[in-house]
Amino acid sequence: MAKDRLITPSYCFILAANFLLYFGFWLLIPVLPFYLSEFFQTGNSTIGIVLSCYTVAALCIRPFSGYLLDTFARKPLYLFAYFIFMMMFGGYLIAGSLTLFIIFRIIHGVSFGMVTVGGNTVVIDIMPSSRRGEGLGYYGLTNNTAMSIGPMFGLFLHDAGVTFATIFCYAFGSCILGFLCASLVKTPYKPPVKREPISLDRFILMKGLPAGFSLLLLSIPYGMTTNYVAMYARQIGLNTQTGFFFTFMAVGMAISRIFSGKLVDRGKITQVIIAGLYLVVCSFFLLSACVYLIQWNDTVCNILFFGIALLMGVGFGIMFPAFNTLFVNLAPNNQRGTATSTYLTSWDVGIGIGMLTGGYIAEISTFDKAYLFGACLTVVSALYFKLKVTPHYHKNKLR
Numbered sequence: 001m002a003k004d005r006l007i008t009p010s011y012c013f014i015l016a017a018n019f020l021l022y023f024g025f026w027l028l029i030p031v032l033p034f035y036l037s038e039f040f041q042t043g044n045s046t047i048g049i050v051l052s053c054y055t056v057a058a059l060c061i062r063p064f065s066g067y068l069l070d071t072f073a074r075k076p077l078y079l080f081a082y083f084i085f086m087m088m089f090g091g092y093l094i095a096g097s098l099t100l101f102i103i104f105r106i107i108h109g110v111s112f113g114m115v116t117v118g119g120n121t122v123v124i125d126i127m128p129s130s131r132r133g134e135g136l137g138y139y140g141l142t143n144n145t146a147m148s149i150g151p152m153f154g155l156f157l158h159d160a161g162v163t164f165a166t167i168f169c170y171a172f173g174s175c176i177l178g179f180l181c182a183s184l185v186k187t188p189y190k191p192p193v194k195r196e197p198i199s200l201d202r203f204i205l206m207k208g209l210p211a212g213f214s215l216l217l218l219s220i221p222y223g224m225t226t227n228y229v230a231m232y233a234r235q236i237g238l239n240t241q242t243g244f245f246f247t248f249m250a251v252g253m254a255i256s257r258i259f260s261g262k263l264v265d266r267g268k269i270t271q272v273i274i275a276g277l278y279l280v281v282c283s284f285f286l287l288s289a290c291v292y293l294i295q296w297n298d299t300v301c302n303i304l305f306f307g308i309a310l311l312m313g314v315g316f317g318i319m320f321p322a323f324n325t326l327f328v329n330l331a332p333n334n335q336r337g338t339a340t341s342t343y344l345t346s347w348d349v350g351i352g353i354g355m356l357t358g359g360y361i362a363e364i365s366t367f368d369k370a371y372l373f374g375a376c377l378t379v380v381s382a383l384y385f386k387l388k389v390t391p392h393y394h395k396n397k398l399r
Helices: 009-028 032-039 044-071 074-094 098-125 129-159 164-183 206-236 243-265 269-296 298-329 333-364 367-396
Strands: none
Touching: 009 074, 009 098, 009 129, 009 164, 032 044, 032 206, 044 074, 044 098, 044 206, 044 333, 074 098, 074 164, 098 129, 098 333, 129 164, 129 243, 129 298, 206 243, 206 269, 206 298, 206 333, 206 367, 243 269, 243 298, 269 298, 269 367, 298 333, 333 367
C-alpha cells in the first residue's frame, strides 16, 4: 500500500518559510546580550528582563492566536503575523533608546507568538494525518537547521567587528524571503465553523496542561542555554568559537529527527519523550560542571562542551515532534490551533523564566549555578512526565 504523499510544493514552501523565519530569529539570539551590554550598557539582570519581554509578549498572544486560527481562515492570519515579525527587524535599526527597543521587542514577541502557532497549524493542515509525526519532524528540522547556521553566523559577524545594524539587516532580509515563500503556500479550504461560546478551553487545551507543565520545566534551562551559553563560556575562560555550540546542538537535533518522527507515527510517543528526557538531564548536569572541568583540563573541557551540545540536541530533537503530536492527539480536529498554542505557550513560559532566572542568578552568583538549577528542573520534569503525564495521556488521547 502506497504511503500518503507528504512532499508537495506547499509543504516545501512552508518549510522554506519556517527556516528563513527562524534563521532571522536565531541570528540575533546570541548577539542581543552583547548588543544590550555594549550599546545600552545594561547589566546581566537587565539584559534578562529586556530579552524576556519578547517571550512574555509571545506568551500573552499564544492562547488568543490558537482561538483565532481555529475560528478564521488560517493563511491570512499567518501571513499578517509573518509580515509584522519581518518589519520589526527594521524597527531595531531605528531604536535609538532602550525604551524604544523594548517596545519593538514586545511587538516582535507578539508577532512571533502568532506566526509560530500559525505555521505549526497550517503545516498540520497541508500534510496527511498518517505521516504527521514525520512531517512535523521535518518541519522542526528547518528550525534546527536555522539554529545551526544562524547563531554561528551572528557570532561570526559580531566577532569580526560587523556593526549591529548590518546584523539586523541580514535578519531582515532573511524574513523578507521567508514571507515570499509563505505567500506561495496553498492551504485546503476551511469551511466556516460555528462560533462556540467563549470559554477557557477555547484558548487553552485543558487536557494538555499536565504535559505543558513538564515541557515548561524543560524549557527553563533551554532558555538559559540559547541566550547565555556564549557569555557562560566567556565567564569560565573557555576560549573557543561558541557559535559552534549551536551547530553541534542542531546536528544532534537533525540526527534525531531522522528516526524520532517515524517512531511517533508508530504510537511510541511517551517512550520517545522519556528517552529524550534522560539525555537532556545528563547534558545539563555536564554543562554546569564545565566550570570545574576547565580547571582540570582545558582541551577535555572544549571537547566535552561541544559533546554536550550534540547530546542536548539529540534529546530535544527527539522530544519536540513527540510533544507536538501528543498535544494534537489530545484535541479534536477543530481545536488544532488551540492544541498547538498550548504546546508553544508552555514552551514560551519556560523560555521567559529561563531568561529572567538565568540573568538574575548570574548577577548574584555565576552562570554555572544557573545551569545547575536548570539541571535540577529537568530531573523534576522527567519524574513528573513519567508518573503523571504518561498515564494521563493514555487515558485521554483521542487518536
